[in-house]
Amino acid sequence: MSDQIKFIVDNLNKEPFRKNYNLITFDSLEPMQLLQVLNDVLAEIDPKQVVDIREEMPEQTAKRMLSLLGILKYKPPGNATDMSTFRQGLVIGSKPVIYPVLHWLLQRTNELKKRAYLARFLIKLEVPSEFLQDETVADTNKQYEELMEAFKTLHKECEQLKASGFSTAEIRRDISAMEEEKDQLIKRVERLKKRVETVQNHQRMLKIARQLRVEKEREEFLAQQKQEQKNQLFHAVQRLQRIQNQLKSMRHAAADAKPESLMKRLEEEIKFNSYMVTEKFPKELENKKKESHFLQKVVSEPAMGHSDLLELESKINEINKQINQLIEKKMMRNEPIEGKLSLYRQQASIISRKKEAKAEELQEAKEKLANLEREVSVKTNQTREFDGTEVLKGDEFKRYVSKLRSKSTVFKKKHQIIAEFKAEFGLLQRTEELLKQRHENIQHQLQTIEEKKGVSGYSYTQEELERVSALKSEVDEMKGRTLDDMSEMVKKLNSLVSEKKSALAPVIKELRQLRQKCQELTQECDEKKSQYDSCAAGLESNRSKLEQEVRGLREECLQEESRYHYTNCMIKNLEVQLRRATDEMKAYVSADQQEKRKAIREQYTKNIAEQENLGKKLREKQKAVRESHGPNMKQAKMWRDFEQLMECKKQCFLKQQSQTSIGQVIQEGGEDRLIL
Numbered sequence: 001m002s003d004q005i006k007f008i009v010d011n012l013n014k015e016p017f018r019k020n021y022n023l024i025t026f027d028s029l030e031p032m033q034l035l036q037v038l039n040d041v042l043a044e045i046d047p048k049q050v051v052d053i054r055e056e057m058p059e060q061t062a063k064r065m066l067s068l069l070g071i072l073k074y075k076p077p078g079n080a081t082d083m084s085t086f087r088q089g090l091v092i093g094s095k096p097v098i099y100p101v102l103h104w105l106l107q108r109t110n111e112l113k114k115r116a117y118l119a120r121f122l123i124k125l126e127v128p129s130e131f132l133q134d135e136t137v138a139d140t141n142k143q144y145e146e147l148m149e150a151f152k153t154l155h156k157e158c159e160q161l162k163a164s165g166f167s168t169a170e171i172r173r174d175i176s177a178m179e180e181e182k183d184q185l186i187k188r189v190e191r192l193k194k195r196v197e198t199v200q201n202h203q204r205m206l207k208i209a210r211q212l213r214v215e216k217e218r219e220e221f222l223a224q225q226k227q228e229q230k231n232q233l234f235h236a237v238q239r240l241q242r243i244q245n246q247l248k249s250m251r252h253a254a255a256d257a258k259p260e261s262l263m264k265r266l267e268e269e270i271k272f273n274s275y276m277v278t279e280k281f282p283k284e285l286e287n288k289k290k291e292s293h294f295l296q297k298v299v300s301e302p303a304m305g306h307s308d309l310l311e312l313e314s315k316i317n318e319i320n321k322q323i324n325q326l327i328e329k330k331m332m333r334n335e336p337i338e339g340k341l342s343l344y345r346q347q348a349s350i351i352s353r354k355k356e357a358k359a360e361e362l363q364e365a366k367e368k369l370a371n372l373e374r375e376v377s378v379k380t381n382q383t384r385e386f387d388g389t390e391v392l393k394g395d396e397f398k399r400y401v402s403k404l405r406s407k408s409t410v411f412k413k414k415h416q417i418i419a420e421f422k423a424e425f426g427l428l429q430r431t432e433e434l435l436k437q438r439h440e441n442i443q444h445q446l447q448t449i450e451e452k453k454g455v456s457g458y459s460y461t462q463e464e465l466e467r468v469s470a471l472k473s474e475v476d477e478m479k480g481r482t483l484d485d486m487s488e489m490v491k492k493l494n495s496l497v498s499e500k501k502s503a504l505a506p507v508i509k510e511l512r513q514l515r516q517k518c519q520e521l522t523q524e525c526d527e528k529k530s531q532y533d534s535c536a537a538g539l540e541s542n543r544s545k546l547e548q549e550v551r552g553l554r555e556e557c558l559q560e561e562s563r564y565h566y567t568n569c570m571i572k573n574l575e576v577q578l579r580r581a582t583d584e585m586k587a588y589v590s591a592d593q594q595e596k597r598k599a600i601r602e603q604y605t606k607n608i609a610e611q612e613n614l615g616k617k618l619r620e621k622q623k624a625v626r627e628s629h630g631p632n633m634k635q636a637k638m639w640r641d642f643e644q645l646m647e648c649k650k651q652c653f654l655k656q657q658s659q660t661s662i663g664q665v666i667q668e669g670g671e672d673r674l675i676l
Helices: 002-013 023-027 031-045 058-071 082-092 095-107 109-122 135-164 168-197 202-256 259-300 306-333 336-387 395-453 458-589 593-598 600-658
Strands: 664-668 671-675
Touching: 002 023, 002 095, 031 058, 031 095, 031 109, 058 082, 058 109, 082 095, 082 259, 095 109, 109 135, 168 202, 259 336, 458 600
Parallel strands: none
Antiparallel strands: 664 671
């Protein structure tokens, strides 16, 4: 809790709130001030919430905050029964309720700003169906939905552009850099053109270079196509092997399975499912209905204050006292039969609770198993897509584990050797540091002694002189050696040049003749190449025609094959129908009454006769109802009139009892007459 409050205070002291709180001042805030802080944070997320809560009713404040928290998808801690306490705590400004809300809001302010902004445009207004019958309202609602979808697409594009990291300044810099590169390339091309124009047959050479480039690109494309086809073939072979392995495993499982085990497994599943349907799910449904009824009741009630809470607490205490008194009375009675029954009831309740717990554990285990199977399938698909290999199973996995263990032992040994080397290196490094420190101390002592003797810097100058003299002697030796080597090299080169000249004289003569032959052969090669290009073009056109013909024949073959399978299926269907017809004829013609009853015709005739009898009975019933309808309606009307008459008499009698006698009632012949 202290970390939570510290996080809230730190964020409230930053931009844009600037509250200047510390832990003590923030913890000592009144409920109204705490609600105002919460409202300020919500106003930063949604500017519509800028309200002074002192000028607003507590119910309106709670309703407004709850609606915004619902839009922001805030989930209060606890279950559904805690929602009423959360609502009441929000009304009265309770710290245990508001602190978690502030912590959650300040953790993800930018994300919630975006969600609140989108909620203004994406929360759909529900229009009743009776209003949508109007064409104008329906068209307006349709336009509203289209605009909402357009807003979604535009917002997604805007977010993608923001996430791409491109800015206008960067794009402009890139465009200017590309324009400069373009100008440089144009200048370079112009220079190369000027160079090439001096060469003989430059147009022809450019054409040949262009053709060479096109052929190279085509060769790369064909090589890429070949590689793709090889990969597809490899994946297809692996898929075939995988499917064959699955088929083998399924056949093996089907061969090992026995009907008794299958029936036993199915019976267990049926028992479990029947228990879930008949006992567990109805109880859960009843509990959910009770919870929803309770929540509706809580929602329908007005907002509760502190006095209402105190009254509820006092009522709860009184009810608890009454319950305790009843329990004490029951224990004082201590009936033996009730005691025995209570034991059995306790045992039954314990067993039922255990049963429910085991059913829940089984359900959770099944869900976990299904989730794990889905994860395994996803992971296997990912591994197949990644490198096209199967997941190791069984003996292969054991061999892989044994190899991995051997490699891990080798790795541990190497790691140990490296650790020893590192330790030795640390020791050597430390000795080096100690020797350097000792050398520095000795140098410092030597400098102090030289300063005392008045010859400071003597050792340094002596070392420098020795080093310079050593370098000078080395340079002098190198100069002497280089001069001797250079003179010998010049002599050797002169002799080699003269020898090569004498040796190359006949070769140069032969080279001139070969150059003439090369020109003739290049001309002949160009002619042959043009013939080859024309022949290759003709063969290419023939090959494309043949490929089209082969493609058409393959399509025809596939169509014929599908037609063949279709006709086979139709023939099998007709054979089944013919077999059923022959069975029907045999059953109809046979002398055995039992067989005749099995025939479909007999069954249909029996059903038709039953339906005709039922229709005849219903028609007779309809006729009787029609005939008795008029008298029955007349009799019902007479009873209603009689009831009205008796009610009128009752009213008159009551009025006569309540008022003074105005006239005289005479009864004659079963009739009452009033004489005024």
